[in-house]
Amino acid sequence: MFEAERFIKLLLQLCMVKVGEIGKYLGKIIGCISFSGRWISRRENRNKGKEPDQSVIPTSVNYHFTRQCNYKCGFCFHTAKTSFVLPLEEAKRGLQLLKQAGMEKINFSGGEPFLHNRGEFVGKLVQYCKQDLQLPSVSIVSNGSLITEKWFKNYGEDLDILAVSCDSFKEDTNRLIGRGQGNKNHIKNLLKVRQWCRDYRVAFKVNSVVNTFNFEEDMNEQIRMLNPVRWKVFQCLLIDGENAGEDAIRHAATYVISNDDFNRYLDRHKGIECLVPESNEKMRDSYLILDEYMRFLDCTKGRKDPSKSILDVGVENAITFSGFDEKMFFKRGGKYLWSKADMRLEW
Ligand SMILES: C[S@@+](CC[C@H](N)C(=O)[O-])C[C@H]1O[C@@H](n2cnc3c(N)ncnc32)[C@H](O)[C@@H]1O
Numbered sequence: 001m002f003e004a005e006r007f008i009k010l011l012l013q014l015c016m017v018k019v020g021e022i023g024k025y026l027g028k029i030i031g032c033i034s035f036s037g038r039w040i041s042r043r044e045n046r047n048k049g050k051e052p053d054q055s056v057i058p059t060s061v062n063y064h065f066t067r068q069c070n071y072k073c074g075f076c077f078h079t080a081k082t083s084f085v086l087p088l089e090e091a092k093r094g095l096q097l098l099k100q101a102g103m104e105k106i107n108f109s110g111g112e113p114f115l116h117n118r119g120e121f122v123g124k125l126v127q128y129c130k131q132d133l134q135l136p137s138v139s140i141v142s143n144g145s146l147i148t149e150k151w152f153k154n155y156g157e158d159l160d161i162l163a164v165s166c167d168s169f170k171e172d173t174n175r176l177i178g179r180g181q182g183n184k185n186h187i188k189n190l191l192k193v194r195q196w197c198r199d200y201r202v203a204f205k206v207n208s209v210v211n212t213f214n215f216e217e218d219m220n221e222q223i224r225m226l227n228p229v230r231w232k233v234f235q236c237l238l239i240d241g242e243n244a245g246e247d248a249i250r251h252a253a254t255y256v257i258s259n260d261d262f263n264r265y266l267d268r269h270k271g272i273e274c275l276v277p278e279s280n281e282k283m284r285d286s287y288l289i290l291d292e293y294m295r296f297l298d299c300t301k302g303r304k305d306p307s308k309s310i311l312d313v314g315v316e317n318a319i320t321f322s323g324f325d326e327k328m329f330f331k332r333g334g335k336y337l338w339s340k341a342d343m344r345l346e347w
């Protein structure tokens, strides 16, 4: 907006000055065009064949504030490459910048968000986003294994949605996938968390990754019993440098399923109304992802290329390097009823 106004003002001034001065103003106009980060990003388009949207608003953001996790899912595409977590006040500053840039929904992810400071860190961020920033939607995606009732007592009121990942209702399959730690029973934890969501009025969601270990499973009965507000079903995705390629910690090629197998899984569960399918194509570029340094991660080239941190260059500059596909975001149903106040839940 600022650049456009400046541009028009200069044009008007140009009409009023003597011909001899035209060169001077032309120079200013050219300077104005090339100074704007947005215009620069247009020239240096990193999304081959795609026009970067110059007016991307970070409506819905996923902040992966930690890469550390207590599970070892073999297909995981956000791995423990660092142990860095921003100091709380810096993370809050970044969230405030995002709010000023138009953020309406924040989702905290990882790694496992309940690992750092035993859930206190994510609790404080949830509280800050709801009470101070007054965001319409605050959510977390978790493996569910480290959440306590005390956490719900302290922070549940400020949380709109809790998504818990569950790829199988067979404990053997979960163990094969790596969704587990020691003697922890993933399903038992899931059921406990489900009940706390009812008790403390947090909307409950399930995320499942369809892979070679579960693609033939029928999960209809259990999903109906859990009755989530939304069931996200992802086709297992490969990301170079995370779960594929030489410098990756995980190697998930053996977990990947074909489009046909994914569609058969979807067909088997088509009676479940809250199911939201996400094929590889839908998923890859349709999320605004911030890493532990608050850098946007661009997945358009099949790996996660980081921008500069929003804490150093601001949201508007960093977001031009996010590779975000806003059309796909809307196509996959990214904008939905995401405030628990609007959901009319029976809990
Ligand atoms: C990276 S995890 C982090 C949050 C938390 N640790 C969990 O597992 O829910 C975020 C979501 O990505 C999903 N996910 C992980 N690896 C994936 C992959 N290769 N393809 C598709 N989804 C994946 C997880 O199942 C989870 O629902």
Ligand code: SF4
Pocket (backbone or CB within 6 Å): 069, 070, 071, 072, 073, 076, 077, 078, 110, 111, 112, 143, 179
């Ligand atoms: S997908 Fe599994 S390994 Fe990856 S962060 Fe979540 S629980 Fe941890």
